[in-house]
Amino acid sequence: MRVETNVLQGDCEEELHRFPDDFFDLVITSPPYADRRQNTYGGVRPEEYVDWFLPRSEQFLRVLKPTGSFVLNIKEKAENGERHTYVLELILALRQQGWLWTEEYIWHKKNCYPGKWPNRFRDAWERLLHFTKSRKFKMNQEAVMVPMGDWAQPRLKALGKNDVVRFDSQVGSGFGKNIANWVERSMAYPTNVVHMATECGNKNHSAAFPLALPEWFIRLFTDEHDWVLDPFMGSGTTLRAASALRRNSVGIDILKEYCALTKRQFEEEQYVLFEEPASYGK
């Protein structure tokens, strides 16, 4: 069975009217973050962010299956020395809209942006908010289990001073013990903290999240041939992850450039798939 991958150009609030209720199994997206500047892409002011978001999330709620999930990657900006509260308000508003706030995953960005300020350290994490329509939803926990052999050993080898000092010695309690536990089992369930580097890019566009991030959630919340939606597609990372995992997908973006770029990149990757199947999906 073939996998469909569709790119739609337009505002997701409008475009989603094409789809029936209860169609998608997963909505996963990294929307444009709030920004005071008007001339950047998607510059929505922090104060207006919730009002801007709600009519769109209402459509997400409609087109999502009762067993589906909605994963929202977002992080509030700091302005005038303080964190904005619009993300907190958005969570509360989404619950009012009918969503269940099932979980908050943390994306730990190992290679976060550098910088130094008098009142804060570098921001190394973002929220991955997990909303559902019902308490019974699809979750394939086994699909994201971490293979111990493949993971722990090279990790240990590559364990620079950073890892040891930062992860371990601050406490002094047992990496050794943990390792021993890991070796006994071959697979372990992950936690709600996802460690991933941002994609260091030869990309010509600001990639929202690394491929591995949508991949992780697509494996976790969908099966093969399920339907995945990214209503703020950007450069199309979600679609590539979905396609590689044999899920049908729809990406929507308001900018023609992004849509064209995604379509083109996608065709190139399809070509690569044909040429060197082994390297695809990496």
Add this chain to the structure above:
Amino acid sequence: MRVETNVLQGDCEEELHRFPDDFFDLVITSPPYADRRQNTYGGVRPEEYVDWFLPRSEQFLRVLKPTGSFVLNIKEKAENGERHTYVLELILALRQQGWLWTEEYIWHKKNCYPGKWPNRFRDAWERLLHFTKSRKFKMNQEAVMVPMGDWAQPRLKALGKNDVVRFDSQVGSGFGKNIANWVERSMAYPTNVVHMATECGNKNHSAAFPLALPEWFIRLFTDEHDWVLDPFMGSGTTLRAASALRRNSVGIDILKEYCALTKRQFEEEQYVLFEEPASYGK
């Protein structure tokens, strides 16, 4: 100059009336989390949590210096398959009360509680909310610097884990300046994700946080002989960290058992200090 360490038994809302305005440099605490069970320590219902907290935080605001910081360790419970929203509401309410929500640090618990549920993974993180009274507050970023990437790669190979741990704990106990001089540019500032294991509990009480956690924030937000307050003291981890770092401290707890336990443990540690000064500060 001697360092004072005080334990007060009572409700912090009452006990703090003893203190003048603008007295403390840091308030750091892990309050009793919301809990539906009434007969456990500090069983406050989620729905009532904000109302219960606000009169107390009003006192924190009063006794904290304008340059001081308030660090709140908290995490919302999941109930009936959903995350509670009282922590979000608390943040919004604290801002209304006059606090600035300066930052949200993530405590990544490397060895989080085991368990398996159908709709979520193990919870491996907690919030460390940083509030201040003003945009100009005290922050000693150099006090929590960590060794940098390029440097120890070859050295670490030769060293082995124990050496690294010992190196780090020496830094913690006051040799930091020397180390910093040796390696000049080899130290980097940390991020807002704090990696620490929970203290593996052979303790007879559920330790709220590991010693290293208050230690980190005490070094970051206070100088020697500053005053540290933990209004929900519990087993007294904050006080031990403060004392080891030569900060004056006040701990308040409503339970006599905790107060007695902390006093007793504290005297024991003082005794250890007298016996084997070298091992203290570990």
Add this chain to the structure above:
DNA sequence: AGCTCTTATGAATCATTGA
């Protein structure tokens, strides 16, 4: 192939300048 070393750069944030 496996190493070391070098280089570019990423949803950042704040202070300053200018409209």
Add this chain to the structure above:
DNA sequence: GTCAATGATTCATAAGAGC
């Protein structure tokens, strides 16, 4: 006064070069 744009700060990665 408000708002928008610019410069300075700075580190964990991947990718590429060289051996």
